Amino acid sequence: GFGTISSSISILVGRTRCTSVEVRSADSVITCHLGADGAGTPNVNVTVNRLSSNPFQYSYIAAQITRATSVSTSGAVAIFLGSSLSNDASAVSITIEGKPCTAPTILTPHFAVACTAPAGVGKNNTIEVRIGGLLGSAIDPSSSSSSSSSSSPTPLLFKYMPPEIYVVTPGPYYGGPVTITGANFGLATNESDTTVTIGNFTCTNVQILVPSSQISCVVPPGSGTGILVTVNVAGQINEMVYDIFYYLTPVDVVVQQVSSKSTEGGRITIYGSGFGTVPGFVDVKVNHQRCTDVSIVLSNIAVACNVSSGVGTGLSVLATVQDGHGMSRSNDVSRSATFSYDPPSILSVTPAPT
Numbered sequence: 001g002f003g004t005i006s007s008s009i010s011i012l013v014g015r016t017r018c019t020s021v022e023v024r025s026a027d028s029v030i031t032c033h034l035g036a037d038g039a040g041t042p043n044v045n046v047t048v049n050r051l052s053s054n055p056f057q058y059s060y061i062a063a064q065i066t067r068a069t070s071v072s073t074s075g076a077v078a079i080f081l082g083s084s085l086s087n088d089a090s091a092v093s094i095t096i097e098g099k100p101c102t103a104p105t106i107l108t109p110h111f112a113v114a115c116t117a118p119a120g121v122g123k124n125n126t127i128e129v130r131i132g133g134l135l136g137s138a139i140d141p142s143s144s145s146s147s148s149s150s151s152s153p154t155p156l157l158f159k160y161m162p163p164e165i166y167v168v169t170p171g172p173y174y175g176g177p178v179t180i181t182g183a184n185f186g187l188a189t190n191e192s193d194t195t196v197t198i199g200n201f202t203c204t205n206v207q208i209l210v211p212s213s214q215i216s217c218v219v220p221p222g223s224g225t226g227i228l229v230t231v232n233v234a235g236q237i238n239e240m241v242y243d244i245f246y247y248l249t250p251v252d253v254v255v256q257q258v259s260s261k262s263t264e265g266g267r268i269t270i271y272g273s274g275f276g277t278v279p280g281f282v283d284v285k286v287n288h289q290r291c292t293d294v295s296i297v298l299s300n301i302a303v304a305c306n307v308s309s310g311v312g313t314g315l316s317v318l319a320t321v322q323d324g325h326g327m328s329r330s331n332d333v334s335r336s337a338t339f340s341y342d343p344p345s346i347l348s349v350t351p352a353p354t
Contacts, residue, residue, distance in 0.1 A: 001048065002030050008049050013058055014042030060084070063129045063136030065094075070159045073184045073233065074212040075119040078158070082138075084131065085113050091132040096158045097125040119211065121186055121193050122234030123159040160184065162236040168229050168245045171198075174325035175221040178203070178245070181214050186233050193234040198245050199227045221327075223247045250329050251300075255317050255336035262342045265309035272331070274321060275303050281322040286339050287315035313340035 018032035087109035143154030186194035203217030
């Protein structure tokens with residue numbers, strides 16, 4: 001019932017008029033040109049000489065994504081390549097692991113779309129595309145070309161970039177927190193996705209300090225330099241592994257000079273280095289006897305204490321400094337300055353009787 005006169009035929013696909021109508025076979029076959037901005041499953045209505053047909057449903061070819069660029073874990077603009085991706089950005093909806101890829105932009109009509117991917121991690125994130133509400137697909141082209149015709153194609157998964165390490169702070173010899181700065185680390189919402197290995201041990205208590213770019217963890221006591229560091233984020237490991245971690249060595253305690261004192265005893269001053277800043281962490285022994293009431297005269301370089309009465313020269317001085325973490329260090333007595341009581345002095349001599 002289409003007739004033979006093209007000019008008497010009007011075709012609407014949804015709300016879009018189909019143009020350039022042609023009668024290809026009298027009464028039974030007509031063609032028209034449908035604009036490129038359609039999507040979904042609209043109804044088709046054909047009107048001939050003001051007589052309208054019953055509506056029937058027309059389906060656009062569903063969109064298919066076959067390529068997607070990777071972005072940083074903090075989120076960035078991603079590009080999707082495929083087919084039937086529309087030329088109307090407002091009709092495009094793409095989600096990554098259920099989260100919307102925002103602000104879609106048409107790069108090449110029907111073939112390339114860009115949008116801002118949400119923050120995320122890993123390489124196995126699902127992609128969903130809809131054009132005008134019509135669900136499309138994301139297919140890995142390499143799998144479909146190598147698989148048999150009877151097997152289902154492998155979905156194309158969205159990949160975030162793997163972690164990168166820039167700087168690792170040194171670790172205290174007694175163990176403690178270290179900070180790792182880089183890129184594409186985990187997010188605060190999924191700290192459990194991030195693990196750190198330093199040498200042969202797993203760093204504990206991993207925390208996200210700055211999402212995607214800075215993390216911290218706790219190392220055990222140790223020593224050494226040139227230790228390997230790897231960061232694993234949702235199964236992705238930093239591609240470049242660096243020997244960039246080392247332990248700080250404890251500060252040596254050195255006794256360089258000790259003031260003398262009379263045989264009555266009293267307050268003496270010990271000069272050197274590594275004494276710290278906390279008097280309660282410093283213990284001093286002179287000739288194996290404790291020197292009491294220790295005070296810090298100058299941070300790290302001078303302490304004072306009360307020596308008991310005595311006599312002698314070249315007496316050993318042993319300074320032991322606690323680090324506040326259950327460990328201590330002392331000076332090498334054999335290479336340290338010694339303490340001497342003041343030598344006797346004659347003030348006067350009474351004359352002997354004749």
